[in-house]
Amino acid sequence: xxxxxxxxxxxxxxxxxxxxxxxxxxxxxxxxxxxxxxxxxxxxxxxxxxxxxxxxxxxxxxxxxxxxxxxxxxxxxxxxxxxxxxxxxxxxxxxxx
Numbered sequence: 001x002x003x004x005x006x007x008x009x010x011x012x013x014x015x016x017x018x019x020x021x022x023x024x025x026x027x028x029x030x031x032x033x034x035x036x037x038x039x040x041x042x043x044x045x046x047x048x049x050x051x052x053x054x055x056x057x058x059x060x061x062x063x064x065x066x067x068x069x070x071x072x073x074x075x076x077x078x079x080x081x082x083x084x085x086x087x088x089x090x091x092x093x094x095x096x097x
Contacts, residue, residue, distance in 0.1 A: 046082060 050057045060081065064074060 049082075049085075 060078070
């Protein structure tokens with residue numbers, strides 16, 4: 001009986017060491033994935049924003065159709081509009097609270 005318990009305790013120790021090693025590996029993998037996942041989160045936030053503000057989205061699309069800027073200018077301007085809106089809503093939320 002004691003031999004079986006000691007075998008189980010030894011196996012448990014090996015498994016715990018293996019788990020610790022795998023945790024370190026997962027942390028390393030996660031650190032490499034953080035930037036792309038952060039960018040994906042921002043993209044999802046932008047999509048949610050556009051879904052919740054369809055009139056603003058339609059206005060921006062109409063502006064770009066009329067103006068017809070280059071793709072780089074379009075991306076830059078979209079980023080600036082997003083940042084200005086986000087800063088404005090944060091400022092407004094601070095003022096109201």
